[in-house]
Amino acid sequence: MTATEGTSQAVRQPDGRFILQRYRDLLPITDQTPLRTLGEGGTPLLRSRVIEGELGLGALYFKLESLNPTGSFKDRGMVVAVAKAAEDGAKAVICASTGNTSASAAAYAVLHGLRAYVVVPSGRIATGKLAQAVAHGAEIVAIDGSFDDALRIVRELADRHPVSLVNSVNDHRIQGQKTAAFEIADELGDAPEVLCIPVGNAGNITAYWRGFTEYYHLEQSTKLPAVWGFQAAGAAPIVLGEPVAHPETVATAIRIGNPASWAGAVEARDASGGSITAVTDDEIMEAYRRLAKDEGVFCEPASAASVAGLMRKAREGADLSGQTAVCIITGSGLKDPESAMTIKATRHDSAAEVRDVERALGWS
């Protein structure tokens, strides 16, 4: 059965291989590249249960990149970038991060026996992500500044010291991340009409567009999707057409004012006939709650920007009938428990006796 025939089902990678093996010929892999894996890629393409019908789509899928080994899409890029660093003889990797890149870099550094140095904006990264960097033994520098400051600093550090930069300015990251587009086309039998994706530093939107165009030119797909990128309204430099000095949003993962892959995002938007638009924090949190409560998908706020954006497009009158759309769920909700705890919960405190619990539930 193909993905398009089922409803509400996850479709797994058919052959069980990981991305370095499965897409080897389309990746910068040599005989010297150490092919080590933590199990990245092969993530489910989940059919929407409720939102698809509400928006009048032909089909809506969520690509659950949150189910990668460290809980975000970064692992696809990091498995390539850190392997290439090891192949080149690096002893250490460095990155700036809003959290997920640092978690992933730290894990893949362990896999290859390298040191990891991560520079993050102090107090602005979700607890779970920091916990991952700590657990994997990364050396962490929390700066009194933004992600954009951190990226500027690590670029210079990588020029001055023998450390390999593994932010998405490293093309190996983009190469690895493009494999998600291959998986989508493989599993749907073709590219979808619409791709919805959150945009922060703009590496991922660049990677998806590269993946879809490569597949199209290799005649592995017959069409290209319209790429709809979404930034948070308080951190929307590409929408505004100029850098944002003090980006602000609940979606801390995409709290970025001057994306490194700006040009790649604009290329994806224009060449695909797509758009990059802003969604408010309220819209992001509404989509975040809807995904959790109506679809069973627990993601982080930045990921919900893709669904918030699709909902906004539908509200603004986009004709989605008969269209297949894929929303990229970029990171796991478990990384950011504070955001989840803002949801009004049905919680009762009770003594530890059946009668008390019955009373608390109103069953007696």
Ligand code: F0G
């Ligand atoms: N979603 C999540 C969960 C992210 O962590 C990021 C970026 C994005 C979306 C945006 O992807 O930057 O390629 O446009 N996180 C980076 C980090 C910046 O440091 O973890 P992008």
